[in-house]
Amino acid sequence: MNAFRKTTLAVLTASTLLAVQHANAKTVAVTLTAKEVTLSVDNKGATKYAAWTFNGSIPGPVVRVKEGDTVDFTLINPSENKNSHAMDFHAAQVDVLNEFAPIKPGEKKHFTFEAKVPGVFMYHCGASPMVQHIARGMYGVIIVDPKEGYSKAFPKPDREYVLVEGQYFPDAENYKAMLENQGWAGNLINGKILHYDPVHDPDASQVLESKPGERVRIYFVNANINMPVAFHPIAGIWDRVYINGNPKNTLYGIQTYNVAVAEGDAFDIVSPKDRATNNAIVDHTMGAALRGAITVLMNKPDADPQKGKGDEILLK
Ligand SMILES: [Cu+2]
16 A cells, blocks of 8 residues: 555544544533522421522432533523522533623523533532522532443443532521531431431431442532531442542542542442342531431342432432
């Protein structure tokens, strides 16, 4: 083969690869609406809270894309709201003063970004005072799956769950107290105190489930205001921790991993396969665990086949 043909072939191959990559990358439309609503932050429905949310729930919906996808995002701030709101995607590399700037009630905002880095990222409202917008519930998770997919280094999990921890301050108006951690009364897991812990709260109706021996991957985001999370699976050991949820940053055999405020990580746990067991996944910071940050994972042969799959990675 002469040099010219070799070069032409190389260029052709390169452009074909590029075209293939481009064909795999998608544009994913995401629209979220800022909603100022009253929510219950306990399992009984007794503790009402003047929450600020994305789409009416704490946390907001899970956004899931693949590395290389473009997120085509629209934020709606309905005219019935009283406050300005904003969106800050930690998975985006944009301009804080442009894309992440707040909009007033009655306004809409649109921006796009390419999800270039794989992992588990927080999103939140960045309107001022930010401490109050986050404490009142304006946060959620965006998962950017790695473009390489699964491998020996990043095994396919049997089940996946999303857990987000937040701090609960009943005095929703007093943002200055929140800054000092004053009035901190509870820790929310996916919006509720002891959300998945029937051991400590008889009104809790759900637990995470898996079958003995399954690999369970937990996408965890620390949406606390002031406190890191000592993430620990009681009666288990994290088989792997993927820092920031990125398989390039893998740790093995970890008992407790310290998750900074606004950090997201992925945690794999594999239970013994020859018996039914339970884990209590806690924020081992005792003040946080006993304020609500305990989640039961039941590993049993008759685990619900739907749980930890599809839409049921975030249990309502
Ligand atoms: Cu807000």
